[in-house]
Structure formats: structure tokens, C-alpha cells
Amino acid sequence: MTEEFTQQEINGAVADPAELSLGDLEREERSSLRRVAGLSTELQDITEVEYRKLRLERVVLVGVWTEGSALESEASLAELARLAETAGSEVLEGLVQRRDKPDPATYIGSGKVIELGDIVRATGADTVICDGELSPSQLQQLEARLKVKVIDRTALILDIFAQHARSREGKSQVELAQLQYLLPRLRGWGETLSRQAGGRAGGGNGGVGLRGPGETKLETDRRRIRAKISKLRKEIKAMTTVRDTKRGQRVANEIPSVAIAGYTNAGKSSLLNVLTGAGVLVEDSLFATLDATTRRTETPDGNTYTLTDTVGFVRHLPHQLVEAFRSTLDEVADADLVVHVVDGADPMPEWQVRAVREVLNEIGERRDVKMPPELVVVNKVDAASELALARLRHLLPGAVFVSAHTGAGMGELRERIAGLIPRPNQQVDVLVPYARGELVARVHREGEVLTEEHTAAGTQLRAMVKADLAGVLESFAANGTSA
Numbered sequence: 001m002t003e004e005f006t007q008q009e010i011n012g013a014v015a016d017p018a019e020l021s022l023g024d025l026e027r028e029e030r031s032s033l034r035r036v037a038g039l040s041t042e043l044q045d046i047t048e049v050e051y052r053k054l055r056l057e058r059v060v061l062v063g064v065w066t067e068g069s070a071l072e073s074e075a076s077l078a079e080l081a082r083l084a085e086t087a088g089s090e091v092l093e094g095l096v097q098r099r100d101k102p103d104p105a106t107y108i109g110s111g112k113v114i115e116l117g118d119i120v121r122a123t124g125a126d127t128v129i130c131d132g133e134l135s136p137s138q139l140q141q142l143e144a145r146l147k148v149k150v151i152d153r154t155a156l157i158l159d160i161f162a163q164h165a166r167s168r169e170g171k172s173q174v175e176l177a178q179l180q181y182l183l184p185r186l187r188g189w190g191e192t193l194s195r196q197a198g199g200r201a202g203g204g205n206g207g208v209g210l211r212g213p214g215e216t217k218l219e220t221d222r223r224r225i226r227a228k229i230s231k232l233r234k235e236i237k238a239m240t241t242v243r244d245t246k247r248g249q250r251v252a253n254e255i256p257s258v259a260i261a262g263y264t265n266a267g268k269s270s271l272l273n274v275l276t277g278a279g280v281l282v283e284d285s286l287f288a289t290l291d292a293t294t295r296r297t298e299t300p301d302g303n304t305y306t307l308t309d310t311v312g313f314v315r316h317l318p319h320q321l322v323e324a325f326r327s328t329l330d331e332v333a334d335a336d337l338v339v340h341v342v343d344g345a346d347p348m349p350e351w352q353v354r355a356v357r358e359v360l361n362e363i364g365e366r367r368d369v370k371m372p373p374e375l376v377v378v379n380k381v382d383a384a385s386e387l388a389l390a391r392l393r394h395l396l397p398g399a400v401f402v403s404a405h406t407g408a409g410m411g412e413l414r415e416r417i418a419g420l421i422p423r424p425n426q427q428v429d430v431l432v433p434y435a436r437g438e439l440v441a442r443v444h445r446e447g448e449v450l451t452e453e454h455t456a457a458g459t460q461l462r463a464m465v466k467a468d469l470a471g472v473l474e475s476f477a478a479n480g481t482s483a
């Protein structure tokens with residue numbers, strides 16, 4: 001017995017690399033590197049935070065409860081904890097403070113900052129994450145008083161996007177969003193270096209005490225970031241042209257398009273895999289997939305349509321991301337049908353529905369277009385209780401209840417999609433010669449055959465077809481006409 005065979009016996013059967021799907025390969029890549037604790041020699045000076053790669057380790061979460069119930073505030077902080085864990089951190093504590101509005105200076109107030117500092121020192125945390133978007137001054141004040149790194153919800157989501165982006169377009173979109181977020185928050189060295197000399201009435205320079213060597217490091221960085229933002233926007237615009245060309249080809253061929261939208265981790269990619277066999281990455285984590293994936297499939301009666309998996313949404317999705325991922329989100333506005341996926345196992349699914357519809361409405365208002373019809377699909381019914389499902393049936397009448405994991409309800413979902421996408425709308429009555437059998441096959445493939453009769457002169461067809469195929473068949477119209 002060879003050594004190789006013995007090793008295979010020990011490890012079990014080894015999958016053929018050719019049989020691995022795209023999602024399997026991406027999962028292997030994500031788990032190929034692991035962090036070894038205690039080996040970092042990174043500088044501890046928190047004034048350099050904006051120039052360091054975001055490093056989340058042991059974190060304390062802080063939220064401000066301004067409206068809604070206590071249950072809603074706790075659910076929001078629980079979601080922040082999942083975001084932090086997705087980014088690779090260990091959550092130690094979670095604190096919520098009741099206030100009418102966040103403190104403009106320190107987000108939680110001076111007294112609470114002292115209490116928070118005691119908790120940070122007691123737990124040994126090195127990062128504080130705030131459940132909201134902090135202003136530059138709030139960020140600076142908190143870091144100066146807590147002596148640890150402080151980030152907000154927006155920076156956390158941007159970091160997750162940066163980790164999970166794979167395509168060139170996705171990476172460019174994330175980088176653009178990060179730079180837009182970073183630009184107003186640059187700080188650190190500008191306080192100790194001279195600034196560009198200002199003008200003085202009647203003089204050619206800034207006068208006594210204002211002459212300096214020119215731009216500071218801070219101003220140079222801002223100028224470079226603005227130049228990089230401009231370059232990224234041009235690159236993304238060029239990529240958008242390619243995406244529009246592909247979409248235009250589908251529109252020209254009159255192939256109906258269905259966009260899968262929904263809250264992050266609701267099971268959109270799983271649904272795409274079940275319906276089309278796409279093999280994209282599926283993980284039980286937030287924002288596991290970012291790059292839009294389009295696959296072609298068929299309805300039960302043979303009509304072809306495309307399914308596009310879009311980026312997931314979340315409550316308070318950073319506006320920088322909505323702006324940067326405009327071309328990807330436009331897939332939703334240009335679709336013929338939106339399949340809105342809801343996590344049936346989530347404790348508060350109505351929050352998910354509200355957050356997704358807010359983003360969809362924002363897309364429609366920006367494009368000034370009417371959004372396509374919506375089909376709500378409640379996923380993960382195998383993990384939800386009967387009471388929760390009964391409540392969802394009351395909240396979401398007309399929704400389809402499925403499980404991408406077990407396959408329950410997928411037949412009904414296919415039928416509902418088939419009934420809502422555009423169908424062939426032109427009726428033709430044609431006599432196709434036997435020498436043009438490929439046209440008969442195309443009518444069967446792309447249209448709906450109402451009657452078919454084989455005669456001595458050819459195949460007599462009456463069918464519902466799309467406009468492009470009706471034009472091709474026009475010369476074979478029976479009695480010289482086609483309806």
C-alpha cells in the first residue's frame with residue numbers, strides 16, 4: 001500500500017478541484033490565513049488610526065437609544081455584534097444609553113465616557129464600536145479620552161465590504177466608499193505643522209507669522225484622496241458601461257430579468273444556487289457576497305429569464321456605499337421583477353422589510369423611475385417557529401414561504417415567478433417550411449405554442465411570441481398576415 005493511499009485513507013476522500021464551485025473556492029481562500037494573537041508590533045499611537053488598516057480584536061459596543069422600544073435598541077446592538085464578529089473581532093461587552101439625542105461632543109456624554117473608560121480597562125478591550133455614524137469631532141474626543149481606537153458602524157461595515165469584495169468593480173466601489181468616508185476625518189499631523197500661507201488685504205502674502213513652507217501633510221493627503229476619488233469614479237463609470245452593454249443585450253433579446261434583493265444574510269445567494277445552480281459562496285455571515293451575479297434559468301413551462309443576486313442591505317446602510325454601489329443597485333431598478341428575500345428566522349423581520357424598502361425607494365427616487373413589482377419570499381422557514389410563521393403570514397400577505405436549505409416551497413416560488421415576469425405578447429399564425437425547422441424549434445423554445453399542425457407545405461403554427469421573433473416569422477404569415 002502506497003503512502004499516498006494511506007494518507008487519503010486517513011483524511012478521507014479528497015474532492016476533485018474541477019468539481020469545486022466558485023463558492024467552495026472562495027470559502028477556501030477566506031480560511032487560508034488565520035491571525036496569530038500576540039505577534040503584532042503595530043504602533044499604539046491612536047492619532048495614526050486613519051492611516052492604519054482597520055484591526056478589530058477585543059471590542060466593546062456602545063449604542064444610544066433615542067427612539068423605539070428597548071427591545072429594538074437591544075436588537076440593533078445585537079446586529080452590531082454580528083457585524084463585529086463578521087469583521088473578525090471578539091465582542092466583550094455591549095452598552096446602551098437612553099438619551100433624547102446623541103451628545104454632539106462625545107456621543108454618549110462626558111459622565112458615560114468615564115464609565116465606558118473603566119469598562120474598557122477592566123475588560124482589556126482595545127477597540128470601541130459605536131452603533132451610529134460619528135462626526136469627526138466625536139471620534140477625536142472619544143479616542144482622546146478612552147485612549148483606545150474608536151470606530152463607528154459605518155467604518156465597521158466598510159471594513160467588512162473591503163474584506164469580501166472580489167471583483168475589480170466591487171473592490172473599486174468599496175475603495176471609493178472608504179475614501180469618501182475618510183476624507184472629512186483626516187487628522188493627526190496637521191496640528192504641529194505649518195499651514196499654507198493665507199492672504200492679507202493689500203499684501204502679496206500672509207504677513208508676519210503666517211508665512212510657511214506651503215501645504216501640510218494633512219492638506220497633501222486630502223488633495224491626493226480627492227484625486228483618487230475622481231479616478232475611481234471614472235473607472236467605475238467605465239465598468240458601468242460594460243454592465244449596461246450586457247444588460248442592453250438582454251433587453252434587446254427581450255429576456256425577462258429578476259433581481260434578488262433583501263437584507264444581508266437572508267439567504268439570497270442560497271436561493272440563487274437552488275434556482276439556477278450558480279454555485280456562489282454561501283456562508284452564515286453578514287455581507288458574505290457583494291459582487292452581483294447573474295445566471296440564466298427557465299420557468300417550469302420553458303420560458304427563459306435571468307436571476308441577479310445583488311448586494312445585501314442593512315439598517316442604516318452607509319450612504320457612501322449606496323452611492324458607490326450605484327451601478328450594482330441599478331440592476332434592481334432595471335429588473336422586471338424584484339424577489340424580496342426576508343429571513344423568517346430573524347426575531348424582528350419587519351425591521352428587515354422596512355430597511356430594504358427604504359433603500360429600494362431611495363434607488364427609485366434617484367433614478368426617477370417606477371420600481372418593478374415586488375414578490376416577497378420568506379426564507380429559512382425550517383428554522384422558524386410556527387408562531388413566527390403565522391405572524392409573518394399576517395404581516396406579509398401574498399408572500400411565498402420557502403427554505404433554500406431543504407427545498408420546501410421552491411416549486412411554488414418558481415410558479416409565482418413564472419406568473420409575474422413578462423410573457424410573449426404577440427400572436428402569430430404562420431406556415432413554416434420544413435426546410436426552416438430551426439424557426440419551429442425557436443418558437444417552441446422562446447414562445448408559447450397554441451396550436452401546431454403538420455401539412456404538406458410545412459408546419460402550421462399559431463403561437464404567442466416576442467416582438468423580435470414575430471419580425472423574423474412575418475414573411476411566413478399564413479394568408480399573408482400575422483396578428
